[in-house]
Amino acid sequence: GAVVSQHPSRVICKSGTSVKIECRSLDFQATTMFWYRQFPKKSLMLMATSNEGSKATYEQGVEKDKFLINHASLTLSTLTVTSAHPEDSSFYICSAPRQRGYNEQFFGPGTRLTVL
């Protein structure tokens, strides 16, 4: 089946630093990728839609300047959390859709971000 990788799987950083998370589709091309955030015991919250070759589409309430998204190729999207603060600590998950007669989402393994 299709595989989506995410790196790093876990990161701990100091407040004020920036963290980059990579999402790769390993055996298929994805013109669109999605970035989610998930708090403990809560459902997935869509943050933004990453579009290859164009600007990302952000959901209401998500700061564009804080969560920078770059979709540089058909297999890679990056999310950069700029000037991270403790409240940004969360589980970040990317997904990429692949057409199989329907639009199935393949999820990356997630990145656990802890900001001290």
Next chain:
Amino acid sequence: GQNIDQPTEMTATEGAIVQINCTYQTSGFNGLFWYQQHAGEAPTFLSYNVLDGLEEKGRFSSFLSRSKGYSYLLLKELQMKDSASYLCAVLDSNYQLIWGAGTKLIIKP
């Protein structure tokens, strides 16, 4: 607004059968997904329904009634490894996934 409802938590016994319900109200409908998510891991795909009826896949089955805005996930012969959260998600008219909050399923021996 768009809304997906599913129970917060359910408990079942190993070897038994459990049904997790999901009701939805969305702007348009292009299919309903069920995902399984173990704690600390990303969701994994279980099923997709776009037409009314029952789809069976091994121990798991998923049912959809579009007229009622209703779906259920049926898990048979429960195993301890089935302890997880089960997420219901609907693809709306804009092909955007709307997620339910998930149902935490606890399996007891």
